[in-house]
Amino acid sequence: MKRIIPAMMIGLLSAPGSQAMSLSYRIATRATTVAFSWHAFGGVSQAHLDGVSGDVTLNPAQEREDRINVTIPVATLIASNSLLTYQLKSSLFFDAERYPTIAFSSSRVVDLGDGHFRVFGSLAVKNVRRPVILDATLQKQGREDSEQLSLHATTAISRSAFNMDKFAMLVDDTVTINIEIHAQARQPA
Numbered sequence: 001m002k003r004i005i006p007a008m009m010i011g012l013l014s015a016p017g018s019q020a021m022s023l024s025y026r027i028a029t030r031a032t033t034v035a036f037s038w039h040a041f042g043g044v045s046q047a048h049l050d051g052v053s054g055d056v057t058l059n060p061a062q063e064r065e066d067r068i069n070v071t072i073p074v075a076t077l078i079a080s081n082s083l084l085t086y087q088l089k090s091s092l093f094f095d096a097e098r099y100p101t102i103a104f105s106s107s108r109v110v111d112l113g114d115g116h117f118r119v120f121g122s123l124a125v126k127n128v129r130r131p132v133i134l135d136a137t138l139q140k141q142g143r144e145d146s147e148q149l150s151l152h153a154t155t156a157i158s159r160s161a162f163n164m165d166k167f168a169m170l171v172d173d174t175v176t177i178n179i180e181i182h183a184q185a186r187q188p189a
Contacts, residue, residue: 025183066109147185
């Protein structure tokens with residue numbers, strides 16, 4: 001019996017599934033967007049950000065090693081009109097001059113099955129970092145071993161939690177965020 005247990009452990013540790021390799025993807029900046037919307041003045045206002053960069057790392061055998069890191073330049077923000085774009089980039093909200101980027105980093109990605117995931121992480125806006133949870137769907141393009149992936153994620157945040165609480169009587173505190181990430185596999189070094 002003493003010989004069987006070590007032999008079983010060696011077999012389990014050397015099994016092909018236990019040493020699956022992480023897959024690393026680089027975000028396709030031109031194909032990735034972040035859109036957000038909120039209720040204001042009796043209607044819905046919208047804006048979007050481009051220039052998104054970062055990486056996605058997936059390990060089919062160890063979901064705790066899955067990571068998503070994203071950086072978004074605030075200068076790319078475009079709202080439904082030029083006045084709103086100016087206001088959002090100003091010190092009233094994002095203060096793009098002092099805080100030029102928004103960052104997201106995941107701490108855990110949980111596979112819910114059928115291509116659905118829950119992504120836990122932190123969002124840093126205006127030097128304020130808060131935990132967020134994203135609901136996401138992942139699609140690999142084409143074959144199972146595809147070199148491209150698409151990730152759609154949504155969440156809602158409180159803008160006042162990030163020190164963007166101007167016009168509270170006229171603008172709702174809840175901001176809905178929709179993220180469309182397209183990424184290309186990195187070639188092994």
